[in-house]
Structures are given as structure tokens and as C-alpha cells.
Amino acid sequence: MFTLHPQLEVDTLLVGDLPICRVLLSGQFSQYPWLILVPRRTGCRDLTDLPEQDYLPVMEEVRYVHDKLREVTKADKMNIAALGNAVPQLHIHIIARFQGDEAWPGPVWGKGEVTPYPDKGLKMLKKLREVLDLQAYDA
Amino acid sequence: MFTLHPQLEVDTLLVGDLPICRVLLSGQFSQYPWLILVPRRTGCRDLTDLPEQDYLPVMEEVRYVHDKLREVTKADKMNIAALGNAVPQLHIHIIARFQGDEAWPGPVWGKGEVTPYPDKGLKMLKKLREVLDLQAYDA
Numbered sequence: 157m158f159t160l161h162p163q164l165e166v167d168t169l170l171v172g173d174l175p176i177c178r179v180l181l182s183g184q185f186s187q188y189p190w191l192i193l194v195p196r197r198t199g200c201r202d203l204t205d206l207p208e209q210d211y212l213p214v215m216e217e218v219r220y221v222h223d224k225l226r227e228v229t230k231a232d233k234m235n236i237a238a239l240g241n242a243v244p245q246l247h248i249h250i251i252a253r254f255q256g257d258e259a260w261p262g263p264v265w266g267k268g269e270v271t272p273y274p275d276k277g278l279k280m281l282k283k284l285r286e287v288l289d290l291q292a293y294d295a
Numbered sequence: 296m297f298t299l300h301p302q303l304e305v306d307t308l309l310v311g312d313l314p315i316c317r318v319l320l321s322g323q324f325s326q327y328p329w330l331i332l333v334p335r336r337t338g339c340r341d342l343t344d345l346p347e348q349d350y351l352p353v354m355e356e357v358r359y360v361h362d363k364l365r366e367v368t369k370a371d372k373m374n375i376a377a378l379g380n381a382v383p384q385l386h387i388h389i390i391a392r393f394q395g396d397e398a399w400p401g402p403v404w405g406k407g408e409v410t411p412y413p414d415k416g417l418k419m420l421k422k423l424r425e426v427l428d429l430q431a432y433d434a
């Protein structure tokens with residue numbers, strides 16, 4: 157049975173579920189709106205550890221969330237990554253970047269002040285749930 | 296017409312071409328074998344800027360190269376990313392990581408000494424061309 161890794165549990169806010177992936181919002185770095193997709197599958201660490209038949213549907217979910225996050229944030233650039241060296245549960249970062257943001261043009265990991273959303277992310281979560289419309293998702 | 300961004304040209308060695316992606320080897324950081332896939336399409340910066348019909352085939356090529364690189368390097372962990380904040384041509388990093396490597400457990404960007412392959416990458420390129428068998432690729 158799928159359970160979220162405790163580190164991801166602590167660092168994120170729940171947006172909702174797509175057919176395969178849980179969609180989480182990083183609560184720590186509001187300067188770059190940062191979503192994390194976690195396929196609700198067990199025993200996956202690398203991206204291709206996914207069951208064969210789940211790989212392309214997960215990549216469709218990545219595309220969907222990527223484009224909606226870009227739309228809602230009007231980002232200058234999107235960053236996507238599956239790293240997971242420290243947290244051994246497959247998770248995919250989708251991050252909205254802005255020219256001149258705190259880590260620009262470098263990657264965000266290990267950079268930038270912890271800057272939680274002032275309202276515990278409520279406004280951002282509401283906006284994301286509206287734009288993502290997770291229940292209506294159709295690959 | 297597709298032309299490789301000059302920065303990618305300078306930093307990498309040519310492995311060969313898949314149906315959509317050019318496969319490059321980073322020549323700078325032999326401590327973590329690092330491939331870069333560049334879809335031979337024009338005007339793409341974000342991953343989803345790809346023509347609609349190319350997105351999933353590119354993700355199949357990513358899976359193929361990822362698994363072959365993992366196999367040939369016996370990596371402890373694979374890292375995948377599309378960042379491209381500095382180089383405005385879509386390129387996808389596929390990196391073999393090892394526990395205790397120079398950047399472990401952090402991401403590799405901006406870390407680690409420049410450590411070119413001692414033989415200009417000839418041995419690694421040969422091994423990669425064998426294991427990838429690009430001409431025989433069939434999604």
C-alpha cells in the first residue's frame with residue numbers, strides 16, 4: 157500500500173490526486189512555486205522503476221501539471237527533475253522559475269531562504285486546485 | 296533546421312542520434328557519467344514546448360537511455376532533469392550517481408571539479424555506443 161515518505165509529508169502541502177500521482181506543493185519556498193508529483197506506487201525510486209504501463213501515463217500527468225503551473229504562474233522557465241538521492245521515494249519536481257529569482261539561473265536545490273507562504277499556502281492551493289481541476293483530468 | 300546550441304557543442308561529446316534526440320556525453324565531469332538528450336526540434340525550451348506528437352516518443356527515448364546508462368554504469372541512483380535556465384535549447388540531463396560521489400547527495404550542477412575523461416572520452420563513448428545500439432533503437 158502506498159504511503160508518502162515522511163520527509164515529503166513534512167515539506168509539502170497536499171493539492172490533490174491525479175489518477176496515478178499525488179500532487180504536492182512545496183511549503184518551504186514560495187519564491188518559486190514548486191510542485192512535486194509522487195506516483196502512488198510502491199518500491200519506485202528511479203523514474204523508470206515505475207511499472208512499465210505507468211511510465212507514459214505518469215509523463216502525461218507531468219505534462220498536464222507542468223503546463224497548468226506555467227499558466228497560473230506565468231513563469232519565465234519551467235524546471236523538471238527526478239533526483240531523489242536523499243529521499244528514496246520516486247518524486248518529480250515541477251518548478252516555476254523567474255528571471256532574477258533567488259537561485260536564478262542555477263537550480264533551486266540548496267539555494268534560497270526558506271520562505272513559507274504567508275497564509276499556509278491557502279491562496280496558492282485554492283488557485284492550483286482551480287486551474288488543475290484534478291477530478292476532470294483526462295489524459 | 297536544427298542546430299545544437301554552441302554551449303552544448305562546447306561542453307559535450309557526440310554519442311549519436313536516436314529518432315528524435317541527439318545523445319551527448321558531458322565531457323567535463325567524468326566522476327558522474329552524464330548524458331544529455333537534445334530533441335532535434337527547433338524553438339523548444341521547456342519540455343512541453345515539443346510538438347504534441349513528439350512528447351511521449353521523447354520520453355520513451357529518455358527511458359531507453361536512462362536504463363542503458365544505469366546498466367552500463369551500475370549507478371546507485373539516476374538523476375533526470377530538464378532545467379535550461381542558462382542554455383535556452385531544450386536538453387534533458389540523465390546522470391549516473393554514486394553514493395559518495397563528489398556532489399552526493401546533492402544535485403550535480405555547480406558542484407564538483409571539472410574532470411575530463413583522460414582519453415577524451417573515447418573508451419566511454421565506445422561503451423555507450425555499444426550498449427545504446429542507437430541504430431537498432433525501436434520504441
